[in-house]
Amino acid sequence: GAVVSQHPSRVICKSGTSVKIECRSLDFQATTMFWYRQFPKQSLMLMATSNEGSKATYEQGVEKDKFLINHASLTLSTLTVTSAHPEDSSFYICSASPEPYNEQFFGPGTRLTVL
Amino acid sequence: GQQLNQSPQSMFIQEGEDVSMNCTSSSIFNTWLWYKQDPGEGPVLLIALYKAGELTSNGRLTAQFGITRKDSFLNISASIPSDVGIYFCAGQLRYTGANSKLTFGKGITLSVRP
Numbered sequence A: 001g002a003v004v005s006q007h008p009s010r011v012i013c014k015s016g017t018s019v020k021i022e023c024r025s026l027d028f029q030a031t032t033m034f035w036y037r038q039f040p041k042q043s044l045m046l047m048a049t050s051n052e053g054s055k056a057t058y059e060q061g062v063e064k065d066k067f068l069i070n071h072a073s074l075t076l077s078t079l080t081v082t083s084a085h086p087e088d089s090s091f092y093i094c095s096a097s098p099e100p101y102n103e104q105f106f107g108p109g110t111r112l113t114v115l
Numbered sequence B: 001g002q003q004l005n006q007s008p009q010s011m012f013i014q015e016g017e018d019v020s021m022n023c024t025s026s027s028i029f030n031t032w033l034w035y036k037q038d039p040g041e042g043p044v045l046l047i048a049l050y051k052a053g054e055l056t057s058n059g060r061l062t063a064q065f066g067i068t069r070k071d072s073f074l075n076i077s078a079s080i081p082s083d084v085g086i087y088f089c090a091g092q093l094r095y096t097g098a099n100s101k102l103t104f105g106k107g108i109t110l111s112v113r114p
Helices: none
Strands: A004-007 A008-015 A019-025 A033-036 A047-052 A065-075 A076-081 A090-097 A111-112 B010-014 B019-024 B030-036 B045-051 B055-058 B061-065 B071-076 B085-092 B103-105 B110-112
Touching: A004 A090, A008 A019, A008 A090, A019 A033, A019 A090, A019 A111, A033 A076, A047 A065, A047 B103, A076 A090, A076 B103, A090 B071, B019 B061, B019 B085, B030 B061, B030 B071, B045 B055, B045 B085
Parallel strands: A008 A111, B010 B110
Antiparallel strands: A004 A019, A019 A076, A033 A047, A033 A090, A065 A076, A090 A111, B019 B071, B030 B045, B030 B085, B055 B061, B061 B071, B085 B103, B085 B110
16 A cells, blocks of 8 residues: 655754655655644644645745755655754654545654754 | 634543544535544544545444535444544545645544443
């Protein structure tokens, strides 16, 4: 079945540093990948839609210069949190669709803690 | 951003009981999905519904796509301890492209007493 991986699973960084999170579709190609953020006891909130070979589409209120998304290949999208602050601490989850199917498969998530 | 309505936030049931969860929206969706999330993990798809009025089963799970396309329900029968987790509903407007993004409900935390 379709498997999506994320790396790292957990990361702790100091305030002001940048952190890169990888999302890979392991056994299918994904033209579109999605990045979500989930705070404790809350729902998943879509941050951006990542399209291979083009610029990501960000949701309202999400700073594109702070959350850099690169979708360089059909199996890899990266999210870089720049100049991280403690309020960026959250659970970041990606998903991918093996188009033309509409089902989204989710990665296991990355727990980011900014000290 | 928009969220779907799920309530209550938490449900507590006895092992063996059935439980039903509802999800409503102020706008229509063309696809409804139900996910389960365990702590510290990503959501896993349980059931996908593609047509208004559709009733679909997956083992002990049954879900229906409302006729108005603004609601859906999920029923779990004969609950077992491993049913514990957070259940999210999600709506999707289109199959592909930018409008294939998912809008999630707030989730319902289900606890099952042995």
